[in-house]
Amino acid sequence: MRGQDSLRLADLVDQMELPETQVAEGAWEAPRRRTRRRRAAVTGIVMAVMLVAAMSALSLRGGTGSTPPTGPAHTSAPSPQDDAPRTDAAGMTGIDHAHTQRLLTRAWWAGLDTVPRLDPGPTTDLADDPMTEGVFATVDPDNEAVPIVLGADGRWRRIDLPSLVPIDDGGGYTSPVIRPTAISPDGTHVALPQPDSLVVVNLTDGSHRTYPMPDAFLAYAVWVDDTHVWVAAETDTTGTVVDLDSGHRSPSSLGPSTAYVDGDTLSWGRNGDSLDWGARPDVPTLGNNSGGLLPFPPLLKGDVVVGDHAVNHRAIGSEDPRLGYGVVAVDATTGDVLAYLPTGQGRDLEVLLGWQGDLPVLGLRDGTGKYTSTVITAWDYRTGHLEPIAQTDSHAIAWRRQVN
Secondary structure: OOOOOOOOHHHHHHHOOOOOOOOOOOOOHHHHHHHHHHHHHOOOOOOOOOOOOOOOOOOOOOOOOOOOOOOHHHOOOOOHHHOOOOOOOOOOOOOOHHHOOOOOOOHHHHOOOOOOEOOOOOEEEOOOOOOOOEEEEEEEOOEEEEEEEEEOOOOEEEOOOOOOOOEEOOOOOEEOOOOOOOEOOOOOEEEEEOOOEEEEEEOOOOOEEEEEOOOOOEEEEEEEEOOEEEEEEOOOOOEEEEEOOOOOEEEEOOOOOEEEEOOEEEEOOOOOOEEEEOOOOOEEOOOOOOOOOOOOOOEEEOOEEEEEEOOOOOOOOOOOOOOOEEEEEEEOOOOOEEEEEEEEOOOOOEEEEEEEOOEEEEEEOOOOOOOOOEEEEEEEOOOOEEEEEEEEOOOOOEEOOOOO
16 A cells, blocks of 8 residues: 555454454355356356455454454464475475365364454445545445445445446356456556446546447456556457556557566466566466466566466476465566465465565465355465455455555
C-alpha cells in the first residue's frame, strides 16, 4: 500500500465487524461442475481461480469477536512442515512422497479454526460513498456481476452497475466479474472484463468508463501501470493494451502470463522453459508457471519470481510417484530454483495472490473438499514455513498484487 498513512489489512480486520460465516458444505461443487465442462470445451482451460493478495501484517483478530494473541506463532494452525517435508532448494531431492499430500488434507486444515475470516459485512453503494483506496475485492455471493470492495478505511462498498454481467468465455459458460488482477497498482481503480468491453471503475469518486471491445468476450484485465490495462479473451495467446486516458487500443504480443514491474515485463507461463524478459536476456529455469486453471502473471519482487508449478516438467515433480502440483520460487536473475511447495495432484489447489513484505501470498484450497474455505497465507520460501493470514468462503477475490 502507499506510504505510512495507508492502513494495513491487519489493522482493517481489527476494526471491522466480520461476520461469523460458516463454511458452506458443497460451496465448491458448482464451480467444479463448470470446471469439468469447460475442460472438455476449451482444451484444459477453465474458469479462473480467483483469490486475494498481499497483506502487510499478521496481527489479526478471530471471527468470533475475541482477540487472540497477535502474530502467526499464536494461531492454532500447525505449520505445514509438521505434515509435509522440507524441500531441498538446490536439487529438489529428499522429498518423502508419503507425506506430500498432507498439506491440504490433514491437520493443517483442521487447525485453522482461529484464523480470522474475511467476508463482506454491511455495504454501502460506491456511487454514494467513494473511498480513497481499495485493498480487497470480491463479488456479491448472490450475484457474480456485482463487485464488493473493501476500502482502506475498513468499510465495504458495492459497485452496482446494471450494465455489468458475469464474464462470458464465448461458449456459454460464465464466471464472476472479479479477477485476481482487478485492482490497480495504486488502489484507486478496478478493471472488469466484459463480453464486449472493458469497464474501469474509479473507486475515489464512484464513476466508471466503458472501453468498447466488440465481441471480444474478455476474460483478462491485467494492469500494466496505473493508466494502461492489458485485456484478452480466455483462449487468446496475445492481447490488447488499452490506454485509459485516451481510449486508444494497441495490439500486444504478450500473453496473460506476463507480469509488469518497473517498466519491464516478465512472461513465464505455459511453456515454462525460461523467464522471458522484455528488456534483458531470457533466463532458463527448471521451474514453470503453468499449473493454474488459467494462465496468470507470476509474482515478481526484486530478484525472486514465484510461479504456480505444474508437473509437466521432467526435472521437477516428475518422480514416481509424481509430486503433484505446487508453488515454485525461482531466482529471477539466474533461473535457479529456490524452493518448491508441493500442494497436491490437482490444478485448482493454489493461486498466486501477491506479496506481504518480501513473502509471496498464496490462496490455498483443500483438495479433498472437506474444508471449503480458501486460506490466504504467506509462504516463507526460505524456511518452508506457511503463515496463515485469513480465510474466506469466496472464490472470486482480488488484492493489489504489489505491496511494499
